[in-house]
Amino acid sequence: AQKVTQAQTEISVVEKEDVTLDCVYETRDTTYYLFWYKQPPSGELVFLIRRNSFDEQNEISGRYSWNFQKSTSSFNFTITASQVVDSAVYFCALSLYDYKLSFGAGTTVTVRA
């Protein structure tokens, strides 16, 4: 069975600081998909990124960047120059061929002005 671990429960930073969210996953499958979702206080789940197990390229999208390392089974997420609007719960998730998502426990990010 697969498992996603987000060891950081809460992170609090001051605006403009960088913040890195850790995600470690476990699976015996060689083909899998990794995701990050953002859940702001309003409650909706916003898709941020999907990564396939055979694509270890890191990705940058604006102030967001992701570091995927199969050797350490990690898929970390960094927010550069954080803003108050980044305050949310961030979930890392994993899916196999069956597509259903297994979520980590989430990391609550609070950005203070």
Place this chain on the structure above:
Amino acid sequence: AAGVIQSPRHLIKEKRETATLKCYPIPRHDTVYWYQQGPGQDPQFLISFYEKMQSDKGSIPDRFSAQQFSDYHSELNMSSLELGDSALYFCASSGRTKLAGGWEQYFGPGTRLTVT
């Protein structure tokens, strides 16, 4: 762009009552998923449908049932409601028409169910 629509957004029911949650996927998406998120918890997979057939089942109580209709919308029926059923229920949709698998699931805004 069109998103996943869920109705109602909020629902208050009493114990032992029934509830029906509706989900309208993004146009042309052929797969619907239901998740339950308890307070302070991560979303848990309940059930999914692909092309109107149940494709997978998670930790869904026997009191719950779901189906996907010919227009691809889905309904989650919950009977004999318990206090513990109070949660945010998400519907997500995705498409499987591309060559690579594991297409991202786009979530609806959720239905907040409160059982009193």
